[in-house]
Every structure is written in structure tokens, then in C-alpha cells.
Amino acid sequence: MMKTNFFEMVYEVVKLIPKGRATSYGAIANYLGTGRSARMVGWAMNAAHNLYDVPAHRVVNRNGQLSGKNHFENPRRMEELLESEGIHVSNDQIENFDKVFWDPNLELAI
DNA sequence: TGGCTGACTTTCG
DNA sequence: ACGAAAGCCAGCC
Numbered sequence A: 001m002m003k004t005n006f007f008e009m010v011y012e013v014v015k016l017i018p019k020g021r022a023t024s025y026g027a028i029a030n031y032l033g034t035g036r037s038a039r040m041v042g043w044a045m046n047a048a049h050n051l052y053d054v055p056a057h058r059v060v061n062r063n064g065q066l067s068g069k070n071h072f073e074n075p076r077r078m079e080e081l082l083e084s085e086g087i088h089v090s091n092d093q094i095e096n097f098d099k100v101f102w103d104p105n106l107e108l109a110i
Numbered sequence B: 001t002g003g004c005t006g007a008c009t010t011t012c013g
Numbered sequence C: 001a002c003g004a005a006a007g008c009c010a011g012c013c
Helices: A006-015 A025-032 A036-050 A076-084
Strands: none
Touching: A006 A025, A006 A036, A025 A036
């Protein structure tokens, strides 16, 4: 995908995350080519939460922790959304993150 | 124009 | 093994 804006690229990747799956900021950053700038992905989410219809709850840090839950309208919302999609969350962390992890580099053809 | 910031990640001490 | 610090880059004062 050749988007002019970094944000839109992030949004598209996040939208492509299958239901019941989750990915990490670093994975998206790596897919976009920004590499180590995983912080920007999270920052893009911050800008996206109201402007675009992006399932930001499917994006967590590399440990599967809901690091961005505080940036939702209600911190509980992120966990509820994940649970509603079949992803079990325990103590603000995704269970079996190895299984639900969805790597854009692996699943998407560049 | 220049510097600060950030929902991360990795590495050094 | 745990804690602190740097690295990364695009938007926003």
C-alpha cells in the first residue's frame, strides 16, 4: 500500500486485523518500514481514536498488555471490546497472545 | 525553522 | 534478574 500519510497506512493495517486477533505496535511499525519507531504507531492511534473508525483495541504492546486503554473513552472499554471478539484479557493483558497475535508482515503480502 | 512529544522497543548498567 | 536510558520519526506548537 502506498499511502502518502503515515497515519492512513497505520489505519489500514489496523483495519485489516481479523476479528479475534491482535497485533503489536512494533509489528505494524516494522510492516510500514518505520522499523524501531513503534511509538509513532501508538501515537497514530491516539490521533485516530476519534477521527477514524479504527479498532485500536486490537493493537497492544509486544507483551500483549493493554497499554493504551487509558486513552479510550473508558479504560474498561478496550477490555470489553477484546472480550466481545473472543480475546480473553486478564489483568490488562491478553491471554494466549501467541495465538491471537497477528503479524502483518507474515499475513499480508507486501 | 527548531525543538518537544509520544498508546514502544531494545540494550546497557 | 531488574531498572534506567537511549533510539526511532512524524506531527504539533
